[in-house]
Structure formats: structure tokens, C-alpha cells
Amino acid sequence: MAARPFLEDGSRRMTDLTLPNQAIAGKTAPPGEARALRLPTQWLGVTPFFLFALMFLILPTLYLMLGAFQNDAGEFTLENIFSLFQANILAAYWISIRVSLASSLIGAFAGLAIAIAIVRGGLPNWIRSATLTFSGVASNFAGVPLAFAFIATLGRLGLVTVLLNTLVGLNIYAHGFNLLSFWGLTITYVYFQIPLMVVIIVPAIDGLKKEWGEAAATLGATQAQYWRMVVIPVLWPSFLGTVILLFANAFGAIATAYALTGSSLNIVPILLYAQIRGDVLHNAHLGYAIAFGMIFITGLANIFYIWFRTRSERWLK
Secondary structure: OOOOOEOOOOOEOOOOOOOOHHHHHHOOOOHHHOOOOOOOHHHOOOHHHHHHHHHHHHHHHHHHHHHOOEOOOOOEOOHHHHHHHOHHHHHHHHHHHHHHHHHHHHHHHHHHHHHHHHHHOOOOHHHHHHHHHHHHHHOOOOOHHHHHHHHHHHOOOOHHHHHHHHHOOOOOOOOOOOOOOHHHHHHHHHHHHHHHHHHHHHHHHHOOOHHHHHHHHHOOOOHHHHHHHHHHHHHHHHHHHHHHHHHHHHHOOOHHHHHHHOOOOOOHHHHHHHHHHOOOOOOHHHHHHHHHHHHHHHHHHHHHHHHHHHHHHHHHO
């Protein structure tokens, strides 16, 4: 007997279109409509990066670390590590640390002043664009071209040296300056440390919210109090992290130092080059140990940089 479309009171009967849960669960999608297996093609774009890092960073680093604990026969030894405490090697590490620390501090403070001026100094936008463009180029200008530029500028017959001696009678070499010395190499490193600081610290300064300044002004804070109690604590982790990054950047530089000073300034990268490639001082495994010491110092610096960077990003979010 067919179902009655109307109830006894004359209202229309509602048809139940729902299916039992077991019926729904029992139905499967047709084979043609099943989701196709997707290959992880999104990883193909970063594959060259991982291959490059594996071939030119990870594997060479592991090879150097392994060689630092081996002798010529391939046997395990700690002699190479103990040799790092020789007077000339410790002196090379000390000079490299001093040059890296001095250039990073000078570059950090000078770059911070430039970054604050172009971001919050009320300067025209084209000055910011020009400064950032130049900083991006100058931060990668190193090696033989940079060494030649400073020799042509501050060498004994350099342009600035001759102009100072001719115009004001100041002979900087007679007063103790020497481009092939600690301060000469430090000033040369500062050339690429300052723009690198500008490039890194500008996003942190951009992250300072305008509302913070308005809130401080509403509460009666002076500009000096705002900078001392708000800006400096927020920027401090970014600043310290960038100083550490600049230190690591200078500590591993060799091309500029070798082209500028040769072997007259015994820094660690030049000593490492002499141990691995030299004809007289050739001792590959001692060179591996020196490289292991450099990896340890730069790795420790990068760990602190990542830690400070994480803290600064937490504040700027």
C-alpha cells in the first residue's frame, strides 16, 4: 500500500531523505574518483639547495672534523688538537679574534646609526632606497678587489694618504699607521661590516610599532625615556645577534686579508692556508685541527646569533 502524502490533519507528509550511517559508510568512491597519488613536487625547488649544502658545507665540514683526529696513517689521535696550544697558533687565534671583534663592534655601531637615520630620521625615501641598495652590494664586496681598493686609497702612495700629506701636511704613516697591520686590516673589514649591519638591522627597526611611541607619549614619557625603556630593550637582542654574526663573518674571511697583508699578519685563515697548501709548513692534519677550531668558534657564534634572533623575533611579532 502506497504511503499517504497527507496526514489526517491535512498537512503534507515530510519525506525522510536521510540514509542510515551504515549505508553511507558502506559506499566507496568509484575508482576513477579516488584521489590520485601526488608526488612531493614541492620539494623539487629546494633540492638544489640541499645538494649544494651537502656537497660544499656538510660533507667538507665532516671531513675536516674527522681529519683533525687522525694522523697520516689514518689512526685516531689527539696530537693535532693538542698542537693547537702552540704559541704561534694561539697568537694567530688571538689576532683573528681581536680583528673580528673590533671590526664587528665598529661596524655594528656605525651601521646601527645609519639604519636609524634612514628608517626613523625623517629622511627622504630615495635616501633609504639608495643606502639599502649600496649596502646590499658593498656587504659582498671583498677579496682581492677590496684589498686593491684600500691599497689605492690608504696605501703609502694611496689617494687619501697623498691628499692628507699635500693639503694638511699629515703623514699618517709617520704617525704609526700601517695598512698591513692590525688596524689596517680592521678598517678594511669595517668596509663590508657596516653595510651588512645595515641590511640586517633595518627590518628590526621597521618592526618597532608606531603605537608604542604613541602610548609612551600618552603616558608622559620623554623621547629619551622611550628609547631607553622601549626601543633599546626591544632592539638589544637583534643588535647583539648581529654583532655575533659580524664577528663570525670576519673571523672566517681570508681572501681580503691574504691579498692585503700576505703573510705579514698571522691570522688563523692564513695560517690554515699555509698548513694545508704551503710547501714548507705543509701539515694537512694540523690544518684540519685549525679548521676544527675555527668551526667550533664560528659554530658557537652562530648558536648565540640564532638564540638572540629568536628572542628579538618574539618581541617584534
